[in-house]
Amino acid sequence: DAGVIQSPRHEVTEMGQEVTLxxxxxxxxxxxxxxRQTMMRGLELLIYxxxxxxxxxxxxxxxxxxxxxPNASFSTLKIQPSEPxxxxxxxxxxxxxxxxxxxxxxxxxxxxxx
Amino acid sequence: AQSVTQLGSxxxxxxxxxxxxxxxxxxxxxxxxxxxxxxxxQGLQLLLKYTSAATLVKGINGFEAxxxxxxxSFHLTKPSAHMSDAAEYFCAVSVAFGNEKLTFGTGTRxxxxx
Numbered sequence: 649d650a651g652v653i654q655s656p657r658h659e660v661t662e663m664g665q666e667v668t669l670x671x672x673x674x675x676x677x678x679x680x681x682x683x684r685q686t687m688m689r690g691l692e693l694l695i696y697x698x699x700x701x702x703x704x705x706x707x708x709x710x711x712x713x714x715x716x717x718p719n720a721s722f723s724t725l726k727i728q729p730s731e732p733x734x735x736x737x738x739x740x741x742x743x744x745x746x747x748x749x750x751x752x753x754x755x756x757x758x759x760x761x762x
Numbered sequence: 763a764q765s766v767t768q769l770g771s772x773x774x775x776x777x778x779x780x781x782x783x784x785x786x787x788x789x790x791x792x793x794x795x796x797x798x799x800x801x802x803x804q805g806l807q808l809l810l811k812y813t814s815a816a817t818l819v820k821g822i823n824g825f826e827a828x829x830x831x832x833x834x835s836f837h838l839t840k841p842s843a844h845m846s847d848a849a850e851y852f853c854a855v856s857v858a859f860g861n862e863k864l865t866f867g868t869g870t871r872x873x874x875x876x
Contacts, residue, residue: 652805679862691806691852691866704863739805743862750796751864753805 650674652754654740660760666728669757672721673742681751682715682725683739691739697723730761764789764855768867776875781825781840783870785853788834795836796854796864797827806852812836823847848874 653672661667673680681696695705700717708715712731717723727734737758741751769784787793794813798806810821817829823846827838838851853867 690868693863693865696862698862741805750808750811751806753798753807755803755805 652740652742652752654738654754654757656757657755658758658760660762661730662762663731664729665761666726667730667734667759667761669725669738669740669759671723671725671740671754673723673740674752675721676744677742677752678720678745679743679751680717680723681741681743682723683741684736685739685756686736694725727759730759732761735759735761764793764865766795766853766855766865766867768851768853768870770870771868772871772873774873774875775843777845778842781838781843781847781872783838783851783853783872785827785836785838785867786834787836787853787855789855794856795827795829796856797821797825797836797838798852798854798866800850800852800869802849809838809851843872843874845874845876848872 655670678699682694683691685691694707695715696703697717713727715725737756739753739756741753743751765788767786775781796811797809799809800806809825810819812819812829820826825840827836829836850869850871852869854864856864
């Protein structure tokens with residue numbers, strides 16, 4: 649089992665550029681979560697999907713953030729335009745169909761916006 | 763809404779000493795409770811979880827936690843600390859019966875003194 653795969657692992661970009669983070673969940677998991685981790689705010693849930701459908705996006709900070717899950721094996725988190733305050737580590741996690749079960753986290757993408 | 767409070771953002775213990783990391787929860791319905799560990803530059807990994815079965819839960823790496831409803835606590839313990847236990851530890855709560863969202867605490871950084 650490869651685990652949750654995230655790419656890129658590190659991203660450095662300039663303010664105003666578009667950033668796309670990618671996630672491949674564990675096969676057979678039908679829940680997918682996007683989190684952001686910063687020193688100031690800790691670990692925040694941004695959005696989660698069930699069976700490719702967004703269930704709760706109340707954590708998405710503003711319209712510059714968008715997430716999609718076109719199929720069961722791929723999701724993207726896009727920031728357009730990016731700002732320095734978006735610098736953080738972004739984690740993707742997936743969970744099996746039983747719902748309130750273990751979430752399996754990817755290694756994260758460290759985003760730096762200059 | 764559910765929440766968790768982790769007492770102590772930093773804890774230091776000597777190698778071989780008892781590890782005690784504190785977590786208190788707030789939930790209007792029976793909770794599911796989790797402890798996750800995050801090693802440097804890695805994603806979160808599940809240590810153990812309580813899902814209304816036995817109140818004393820054993821996890822990986824010799825850790826265990828006891829659910830105490832009367833104290834609304836779910837403290838994490840390990841009898842003898844090892845250098846490899848140095849990491850950040852997160853307590854999390856979800857509401858049973860279908861709520862997929864985890865609410866994480868702010869984390870406790872554990873340092874092991876040789």
